[in-house]
Amino acid sequence: MSNHYDRILRDGVKALLPLLLAKLYQVVPQQYVQEPGKVHTTLDLEADLILLLDSDDPSKAKGLHVEFQVGNEKGMDKRMHLYYTVLQKKYDLDIDQLVIYLNSKNGETSGRRKYEVDDKLVFQYHVLYLQDVPHEELLRLNMPEAVVLAILGDFGTKDPEAVLAEIFSRLHALSANNDRMNEYVLHLKTLSNLREFSSEVYQKIDSMTGIVQKILDYALQNPESPFYKEVLAEGKAEGKAEGKAEGKAEGMAEGMAEGMAKAERRIVAQLLLSGMSAEAIAEKLEMPLEKIWSVKSGYQA
Numbered sequence: 001m002s003n004h005y006d007r008i009l010r011d012g013v014k015a016l017l018p019l020l021l022a023k024l025y026q027v028v029p030q031q032y033v034q035e036p037g038k039v040h041t042t043l044d045l046e047a048d049l050i051l052l053l054d055s056d057d058p059s060k061a062k063g064l065h066v067e068f069q070v071g072n073e074k075g076m077d078k079r080m081h082l083y084y085t086v087l088q089k090k091y092d093l094d095i096d097q098l099v100i101y102l103n104s105k106n107g108e109t110s111g112r113r114k115y116e117v118d119d120k121l122v123f124q125y126h127v128l129y130l131q132d133v134p135h136e137e138l139l140r141l142n143m144p145e146a147v148v149l150a151i152l153g154d155f156g157t158k159d160p161e162a163v164l165a166e167i168f169s170r171l172h173a174l175s176a177n178n179d180r181m182n183e184y185v186l187h188l189k190t191l192s193n194l195r196e197f198s199s200e201v202y203q204k205i206d207s208m209t210g211i212v213q214k215i216l217d218y219a220l221q222n223p224e225s226p227f228y229k230e231v232l233a234e235g236k237a238e239g240k241a242e243g244k245a246e247g248k249a250e251g252m253a254e255g256m257a258e259g260m261a262k263a264e265r266r267i268v269a270q271l272l273l274s275g276m277s278a279e280a281i282a283e284k285l286e287m288p289l290e291k292i293w294s295v296k297s298g299y300q301a
Contacts, residue, residue, distance in 0.1 A: 015146035077115035097125035
């Protein structure tokens, strides 16, 4: 699963745990412990989420292994079977497995998936398409991390804009402060890319919350904010890719510098789009005014 969605989904699935276990296994553990996803074997496996589920009855203690998928990946059955073998040996527990698909079902349905390993062994694991989960069920949960996943749920006959209004209303009700609300809305925007909405719906996401201005203001005041980090990380990654393409140390350094410069230009461009003046941006970011005008002229071109 792409790291782009990992943290959002790990937090969301942990918040969803009681609902998922009640739906799939008819059991709700009193407590659970999250295990590191890295599985130390010569195969170099890394699971998206591993939870050890405790119970008053030791015989009912089990492990839950969760993978997040965008689209139906070829070879998923073999991959899950391999994970099961390794995890069962490591923890000496009954291991339940769940694959959560985030976008289009392509005619598939949630439920148990069977995989015939050979003519003597049939392996099974759970599959859940979030589009099979009514968005109302996700909205009723009391953790914002789970509520944002409603954007991937089943809207039924409701218009996407109406569902978005419900999600925003619920997030506002659950968020203790604006800073956290900004983070959840950013997560919502990220996840919305997995749906095929019209451009009008995406514009509605921005207009309903004033997200661009809120997040940019927050980022300027808090360099540790998720938005600021995401932009810089994107620039660094781009730089690393360019450096690797060069195949030498100088190329790596040049690529990193270029990547960071692109990240910087992106921040300036979004501030300009938010309506902030070039002079105000130069003062906020402590950058030469000429540099701001250069970005602006490039954008207008």
